[in-house]
Amino acid sequence: MTALTIGLDIGGTNVRAAVVDVDGRVVAEQRVSSLLDWESMRAQILGLIAALRADHEIAAVGIGAAGMVDRAGVIHYAPNVAGFLGTPVRAEIAQGTGLPTVVDNDANAAAWGELAHGGARGxxxxxxxxxxxxxxxxxxxxxxxxxxxxxxxxxxxxxxxxxxxxxxxxxxxxxxxxxxxxxxxxxxxxxxxxxxxxxxxxxxxxxxxxxxxxxxxxxxxxxxxxxxxxxxxxxxxxxxxxxxxxxxxxxxxxxxxxxxxxxxxxxxxxxxxxxxxxxxxxxxxxxxxxxxxxGLGDRAGTIGAATMARKLLR
Ligand SMILES: [Zn+2]
The missing domain is CATH 3.30.420.40 (ATPase, nucleotide binding domain)
Structure with missing residues (x-):
């Protein structure tokens, strides 16, 4: 599978997005300041994904978010992001993009990145x-x-x-x-x-x-x-x-x-x-x-989220 995936890292300060290849290399990236209500943030995320898709063929989207994320990709609570309260992030981004989408906690996303491409490889x-x-x-x-x-x-x-x-x-x-x-x-x-x-x-x-x-x-x-x-x-x-x-x-x-x-x-x-x-x-x-x-520094979140997305393609 050589397709590219997008990884998003959503924090209280920034939303970062990266197009990542199968080897964990960042092909393109963007960053915007976080908006705090979900309606605005959803539009912001869909805008970032659309901009990256204009130049790259994308197969799936992964999102790591600072908060408590359940197995269905609903963010129940996030101390630093007021807009996340029982928010069905996975379902709404999947619907908005038509792409397979996965959402997890940002620390879990970073771990997938370190596991696949960083300090915990192997x-x-x-x-x-x-x-x-x-x-x-x-x-x-x-x-x-x-x-x-x-x-x-x-x-x-x-x-x-x-x-x-x-x-x-x-x-x-x-x-x-x-x-x-x-x-x-x-x-x-x-x-x-x-x-x-x-x-x-x-x-x-x-x-x-x-x-x-x-x-x-x-x-x-x-x-x-x-x-x-x-x-x-x-x-x-x-x-x-x-x-x-x-x-x-x-x-x-x-x-x-x-x-x-x-x-x-x-x-x-x-x-x-x-x-x-x-x-x-x-x-x-x-x-x-x-x-x-x-091993991945502050890109662990985006690379890890893109790694989670890649797992959807298997
Ligand atoms: Zn405590």
Whole structure:
């Protein structure tokens, strides 16, 4: 099958679309700012697909969306996209294009991309995790992305690891996401600046503690600032804590990690591995899952959605 497919990645900020070939190469791509009500967004998505079809023969469409997507491609709820509330995205895009269409959660789509063309290629059991605003995750088990009974499996950041911890974006207390997301690193850094423990980070934020973000920490750490490196180290401990629990439960061969901090080489993944190794059950008497950077960067969502679309053609 040599046909091209379209992959769409729908987030709260942007809608990205790419025409992808059988080898995972992006042939064409477009990006527009997200509109937040479904009527406008549907027109926007159909417009993007029509524009790409004008130049390419397309066989199927895949969509990865930030939200809770069921097995029929209905988006039940999306914290960052107000228009998605019980929205039958798959049915309406299939009807509007006349093409086979599949819709899944954006983290699951990214996992299909990493599995077919990125860091998890050739692996049958993996975790694919994005450390961003929140924590996105997908579980690859026996070569497939785990969906669960309703399609909502792998809301991977939302289990409690500290009953005295900070409140999660979902409302619960001490979830892993509240301690190990990119946003959590920013919060830890703001707390450190208030007690004078992060001078280099504070300087990068223009001296305003409220303006401190995770990106300031990584920038200062890259320059070797000890206060920033100490924050990264503490944060890495929280990331590893979740990885250890998930590895004990799921026994992955590999943990593929993406997100801004992972693009800094081993700045984060080095200390994460140090906290991880030795804590997995039976360490030393079993293969240890390797922790690696994702291979597709910010195109994992579109390439993965196009990969899901290709599966419709078999
Ligand atoms: Zn939560």
């Amino acid at each position: 692996v049958s059991d993996a975790l694919v995790i994005t450390l961003g605003t929140g924590i996105g995750g997908a579980i690859v088990s026996d070569g497939r992305v785990l969906r669960g009974a309703h399609g909502f499996a792998a809301e991977i950041g939302h289990f409690t690891i500290d009953l005295d911890g900070p409140r999660c974006a979902c409302g619960e207390i001490g979830h892993w996401e509240a301690l190990a997301s990119g946003n959590a690193l920013g919060r830890m850094a703001r707390e450190a600046t208030v007690i004078g423990a992060a001078p280099a980070v504070l300087k990068l934020a223009g001296g305003d503690p409220d303006a401190v973000r995770g990106t300031h920490v990584s920038e200062a750490a890259r320059a070797g600032a000890p206060d920033a490196l100490a924050l990264i180290d503490r944060y890495a401990g929280f990331v590893a804590l979740g990885f250890v629990g998930l590895a004990n439960i799921l026994d992955p061969e590999i943990i593929v990690v993406s997100g801004g901090l992972v693009e800094e080489g081993d700045l984060l993944l080095g200390p994460v591995r140090a906290y991880f190794d030795g804590h997995v059950e039976g360490f030393g008497y079993r293969p240890t899952p390797s922790i690696v950077a994702a």
